[in-house]
Structure formats: C-alpha cells, structure tokens
Amino acid sequence: MAPRKATPPKEEPQAEPESEPKNEDKVRNELIWRHMSEKDQFKYFSLAEDVDAAGEHLAAVLKLPDYKHDTRQSVRLDYATHVLNFGRRLALPPVKMSALFTISQSVLEVAATGGMRERAQEILQSFLVGLCRAEPTPDDYFLSVEQIGAVAKFFAGSLLERFAAFRFLFTREQPRREAEVSLLFETIQLRQDFHEAFIExxxxxxxxxxxxxxxxxxxxxxxxxxxxxxxxxxxxxxxxxxxxxxxxxxxxxKVPQSLDEAVNQLVAMRLSEEKQKLEAAYKEREAELLHRIGQLEEEARKSAGSGGKGGRRK
Incomplete structure (x- = not known):
C-alpha cells in the first residue's frame, strides 16, 4: 500500500499593508489652511474696507502682538497683507489663496533664517511646478499656467528683488529707541457755511x-x-x-479717691454746664443776627428798586 503524501499546511492570509496617503493628499495637508483658517481668511477680506481692523485681525492670526512697535513683526504683517491683496486681485478661490499664502510664508522664512536667495528661488520653483495644471478646477489647490506666471512675476518683483534687505532686517539686531514728545500745533479752522453763520x-x-x-x-x-x-x-x-x-x-x-479728685470732678461738671449755657446763648444770638442781616438786605434791595424807577425832574 503506497504511503499518503503529507498535505502542506494552510497558509494564513496576510494582512494587507495600510495604504499610504496619496502624494496629492500630503501636499494638500502641507499647503492648505496651514497659517490661517478659511474662517480667518473670510473675516480678513470682509474687513477690507477698514484697514486698521483688517490689520489687527491678520496680526492676531499670525501671532504678531507687537506689530505696531516691532519692526520685524510689522514687516511680516505688511508682507502678508501684500500677498493676500495680490491673491484677491488674481481672483483666487479660498483654497488656492491658502496655497499661495503658505508658499509666501515658506519663501519668507528662507530670508528670516539667513538663507540664500538661490534657496528661496528653488523652494518657489518647486512649489510652482508641483501646482501647475493645464485645467485646474475651482475647488482644488492647483493653478493654471497663467496664474503660475502671475505668481512667479509677483514674487520676482517683491520678495526676491529685495531679498537682501529682508535677510538683513531679520538677521541683524537693530537698535530701537522710543520717546514721547508733546507738540503744540495749530490746526486750520474750517469756515462755516454761510447759512450757519452768526451775525455779530x-x-x-x-x-x-x-x-x-x-x-x-x-x-x-x-x-x-x-x-x-x-x-x-x-x-x-x-x-x-x-x-x-x-x-x-x-x-x-470715676469714684473720687481723694478730696482733690472730688473738687476737680465738681469743677469739671460746673464748667461743662456753663459751656452748654454759653453755646446755647451764642447760637440764639447768631440766629438773631442772621435774621437782622436778612431784614437789612431786603430793605436795601427795596430801596435800590424804588430809587431806580424814579427819574430826575426838570
């Protein structure tokens, strides 16, 4: 009788490895709403008519509390405002606007950390090449060829053109002095309308x-x-x-302990009684004098009134 062949053990199914996020999802997470949320972006543009309010809101979003006095924070705020206003002129949707803003901050950080202009150009070029699409949809973060050209021209004429100045500002300590001076100056008094004027x-x-x-x-x-x-x-x-x-x-x-204390106590009692009598008499006399003064003042007013009505006869 032929021996049976041994059956091979069953292989247990192996768990499928977790799928890594797509490259586009990684890029999206790195670019979109990284520095300011969609709500913050909407609020900024809704405050566009009020420059001070828009600046305060953007400074709060970017955590620039001392932007009114700190030069570096002030430059960061101006730069961010410049980028957002450019994106609005380009009519970018919110998602594309967020991508542009993230790119601008990444390029600025090269100057702020003392990097070279060539490094900033490489980062900008890498971003723009990855975002370029022939026909992007309004809801994605990609940009058209025309938009890519406009963005490249914008950075070339702003940050990259003045890159050395930005790097100098952020990497060199600058002395700062503050002083308050009160000045007296004359302002122009605007002439009133004729119908609102007074006669002399x-x-x-x-x-x-x-x-x-x-x-x-x-x-x-x-x-x-x-x-x-x-x-x-x-x-x-x-x-x-x-x-x-x-x-x-x-x-x-107190109970007097001696004759002297008894005499002093009796004298004090008599003095208190006399003082009370004198105070009462003075108050009564004061009331009489005030009453008399009031009568004299009333008579004087009546006399003055009757004298003013009469005239000298010829």
Whole structure:
C-alpha cells in the first residue's frame, strides 16, 4: 500500500499593508489652511474696507502682538497683507489663496533664517511646478499656467528683488529707541457755511452764554467741593467732640479717691454746664443776627428798586 503524501499546511492570509496617503493628499495637508483658517481668511477680506481692523485681525492670526512697535513683526504683517491683496486681485478661490499664502510664508522664512536667495528661488520653483495644471478646477489647490506666471512675476518683483534687505532686517539686531514728545500745533479752522453763520450780535451773545455756562459749571463744582470739605470738617469736629465727651464722662464716672479728685470732678461738671449755657446763648444770638442781616438786605434791595424807577425832574 503506497504511503499518503503529507498535505502542506494552510497558509494564513496576510494582512494587507495600510495604504499610504496619496502624494496629492500630503501636499494638500502641507499647503492648505496651514497659517490661517478659511474662517480667518473670510473675516480678513470682509474687513477690507477698514484697514486698521483688517490689520489687527491678520496680526492676531499670525501671532504678531507687537506689530505696531516691532519692526520685524510689522514687516511680516505688511508682507502678508501684500500677498493676500495680490491673491484677491488674481481672483483666487479660498483654497488656492491658502496655497499661495503658505508658499509666501515658506519663501519668507528662507530670508528670516539667513538663507540664500538661490534657496528661496528653488523652494518657489518647486512649489510652482508641483501646482501647475493645464485645467485646474475651482475647488482644488492647483493653478493654471497663467496664474503660475502671475505668481512667479509677483514674487520676482517683491520678495526676491529685495531679498537682501529682508535677510538683513531679520538677521541683524537693530537698535530701537522710543520717546514721547508733546507738540503744540495749530490746526486750520474750517469756515462755516454761510447759512450757519452768526451775525455779530448773535455771535457775541453766543460767546457770553458759553462763558456764563462755563462759569456756572465752575461755580457749581466749587460749591460741591466746598460743601464736601465743610461736611468732612464737621464730621471731624463731631468725632473729636464725641471722643472728648466720652473721656469727660469716663472721668466724671470715676469714684473720687481723694478730696482733690472730688473738687476737680465738681469743677469739671460746673464748667461743662456753663459751656452748654454759653453755646446755647451764642447760637440764639447768631440766629438773631442772621435774621437782622436778612431784614437789612431786603430793605436795601427795596430801596435800590424804588430809587431806580424814579427819574430826575426838570
């Protein structure tokens, strides 16, 4: 009987290796929305009419907090603004605009890190060659031949033409001095329209009213200040008087230990009573005098009024 052949072991199916992302996907991830999101880009262009607001927004996106005083941050902001405005003139869709912005930042970093102009040209050429398509769609990040030519011309006439200046700015320390100076200068007073002008009498009356209003406001402020000071003074006097009275009451409440203390306590009581009587008399006298002064002032006003109405007879 012939021996059986041994059956070979079954091979287990091997797991398929994970597919690597396509080259186009890698490029897209490196280019699109790397430095600013689609929302930030939209907001920047929506603020185009307000230059200051657009600049503040772009500075916040690029993390340039000191762009108003730091020269390097200011140059970065101006450069980014220049690139975005160029992309808008070229009517690039948001995705293509993002690709252009990423390319511009990559080329700028060569100058900022002290690289050579030739290296910046190589990076720019590599990007543009990879993005060039004969018929790109509006939704992808590729550029047409005409757009590639416009972008190359733009960088050649801006960053690459002034590459040495950019590299010098970012790699050499520059002294900076800040100072504040107050200057007095005369401004032009624009002439009013004829129908809004005053005649001389109205103008004088207008100025008098303004002066009277200013004087009244000053007097009111002065009166408020005087009343506050008077209130504070009275409060201080009352507090001092209350403290003195508490001390006096404490002294009088003590049980005299000797004849001298008893005499002093009795004298203090009599002095307090006399003081209260004198204060009451002074207040009554003060009220009478104020009343009399008011009567005299009223009589004087009446006398002056009656004298002004009469005239000298011929």
């Amino acid at each position: 009498e109205e103008w004088q009356r207008h100025n008098e009213e303004l002066a009277a209003k200013a004087e009244a406001e000053r007097a009111a402020a002065e009166e408020v200040r005087r009343q506050e000071e008077e209130k504070a003074r009275k409060q201080a006097e009352e507090q001092a008087a209350m403290a003195a009275e508490r001390r006096r009451q404490a002294e009088m409440a």
